[in-house]
Amino acid sequence: MIVVKFIIFSALSVAVGLLFMGIGRKYTARIHRRYGPPFWQSYIDVIKLFSKKSISHNWVMDFGIMMGLAGILGTIAFVPIAGHTVVDSMQGNIIIILYFMTIGYLGMAMGVSASGNPNATIGIARALTMMLGYEIPFVIVVVSLIFVNKSSLLADFVASQSGGILHWNIVRYPLAYIVGQISLQAMLGEKPFDAMVAPSEIASGPMVELSGKMMGLGFVQHAAQIFLETALIVDLFLGGASTIWVFVLKQFVVFLIALSFNAVFPRFRFEDVVKWFWRWPFAISIIQLLLVIL
């Protein structure tokens, strides 16, 4: 039973994530006054990549790429999506989710740096440094929500927001939502926080040495990651949803907000990202925390 559910959720998350990526490309193109590819382009890309030849440098690279995808798919199993969770007994334990996610990051980092290309490793070093920047405000926000709800279960967070838009955390704790949305921008690696991929500086960073099937797995991982991270924001701030359609719609809105910023901003240097996050979102999150506990 749990296996069937897991397969359904994984397939759903990848499909939705790829759809988001496709629509996102079109959306960004229109903001840039280009025509843009069709919205099903991402599906074509993945199928194409899996059918091409690929290279690998050693077994650690293969293992790392697999671990990257496994970490993200495994985390989705713990997140309540429209009232369903693959692992029901955990009810979306937020601390386990935050830590399980890092299996994916670690796997991807290990796989690409095993390739021996310095561009990939520079990208990872940047990503990890920025992670220290955006995780701290995000965690402070999560901690303040845990304080309000007296529970660290996402299921309880969602339950406490039921009953109309006025009960959503975005309305009750707007400052927390702002920090969450900004952190999401950095988690997704969208501009202005995309120093780790930076195509013009370090040749797309982590992706530089991926080809064919490996790149396809990386693509699938990114799609699942979009689904996972937007789902977290929806569960934390937008009250979850009762049906899967509404849930995906809310995720899409969250994703579009991130994309809109992505389309118009230039890139920050990554140490400036850390400093910026430790200044503004950190201050906002501390204010939110003080408002909650006082």
Place this chain on the structure above:
Amino acid sequence: MILTSLTITVVVAFVAAVIGTKPKWLRWTIFSALLAYLSWVLWSLYGRWDYAESYRLFSLGGVKFSLNFAITKLGWFFAFFTTLINFVISIFSIRKNLAERDELGICALWILLAGANMAIFLAADWITLFIAWEVMTWTSYFIITPGWKNSFRAANYYFLLSMLGAYAMLVAIWWLWAIPSVHTFNIAQSISGLANYWSVSPTSVVIIAILFLLGFFSKSSVFPFHPWPSEAHAEAPDDFSPYLSGIMIKYGLYGVVLFVVPLFLAIVRSGGAHTINGVPVISYVLAWFGAITAVIGTILAIMENDMKRLAAWSTVANIGYAATAIFILTPLGLTGGIFHIVNHAVFKSMIFVALAAVKFRTHERQMHRLGGLATKMPITFLTFLLGIIAAAGIPPMNGYASKWLIYQALLAAKFPFLTTMIFIASTGAFMYLFRALHSIFLGQLPERLSGVREVPFIMQIPMYLGMLAMILMGVFPGYILKPIGGIVAALGLEPVKVTTTKMFSVLSVVDSLAVYNMFALSFAAAFVLYLIGKARRKVAPLDTYTAGQNPADFGVTTEMLHFAYKFYAPFSKMFKNIRLNYKVYYDDIAKNTQVFSEWFSGIFKFSTMGATIWFVGAIVIIIIAGWLG
């Protein structure tokens, strides 16, 4: 039985020393066998909580000195796990020391140290504890510095801080004896006596607690004593570092759980203390010391380029987590803290064993001079990988269970800022752990290391055992948490509810087996996706994307393509104006002391005149004092 095994230990140490320089393997095999025997003795003592031994030594001025041993739940737990882990590490030492020159003294002293380790945990009175503590200090000092120049300097930090702590403890022990209503060396009685003394003089109780804490904190390298591990753990013999970092640094926290925690709990129960969310103010301040230790250790680890020093800073950070949780004084906090101590002992000794294996083959410690060893040393790589996954607190390895409990403790006790500090340290841990993984095992293999092979099989045995332990302790935390529950119950608190695989807290429940199953399932799914599509082709390490240039044309070597030196340079720059490593201050103190002592000794050395003046001056002072007295 305890004294018998300690006597056997001393005899074996003597035998190991007189065997001579030739049969090195025999000496270290005897060491392993002794540790196996000690583990068995401790295992057979499990459950005999009324077991005690007492030996009258002598009495001096009305004070009766005696050796007392007892099996308490806390002491047994620590004694058993430390001896067992020491046994696993010693298997590594058998092969590693075949090529060493100075191993004779190391082996004999380490055997004594293993005995002192057991005596510290099983001591029932302060005198026995202090004797064992001193034996532990000087044996470990000479193991860290078997006549090597760098390690001598490093060991002096360790030794001086330990001395400072030990003397503070000695003063506190005599103070306990001097208080009429306490007047005992027995540990349990002195706690209850001191707690009753709170109503008479809170100040002296706090000062006694602080004197003990000086001893415990300097041993466990809690802020502001945090610099010594990065010196001593790094310069110690490679096979001793796992023991030093995994086990010895925990004595201080053991002391905290042994003495300070029950004292604070008793004071809280008597209702005479100011509390914040149910935690006494002093304990809350001490929890902040732990949190600061965690953050400072993490940031210094991120800036470090030496792999053993990096691991040592990581140890400091982990001690910080455990200390913070323990000082929260709730069942969750104590369980999480003690569990983290055990988990850290396992994964950090495995990390250090993997580093020792790397150094055994490459003789390098600077991380940027290594690289690409994963394919050459796969078992060492896997050990290190599982170790860092555990250290980062990622499920399903053992580190996550205790970190989860620590978070639950801090959140349940409503300390948002402490939670944030621990989270900062924990996120920073990914940075330095990945950096070590990359710089040593991933990336490009330097040409001069192309002949490196995996370590011999005997050295791999501890790695297999360690990997197994890390996974099993993560999936079935209940087996370790049940004895910890006994310790918490012995402190008079309600133990945390656990089953073999599930942990319950006020805020949520976690099912380790479900987490592990999901891990396996998602891995299987990724593997299936990996099998789809065309087979991959293997290419040479140097055959990477270089924007169309041929690396050979520019004379690019593998070493140049290995991005490892100054890995987090922009990040380090952010902290360049903040002094986090207090080594500088300690060096200043050392320098000033030296200047002063040289001036002082100069008076005697070079001038008879000066010496005469001092001598006459001293005589005059004594005479005047005699008149006045």
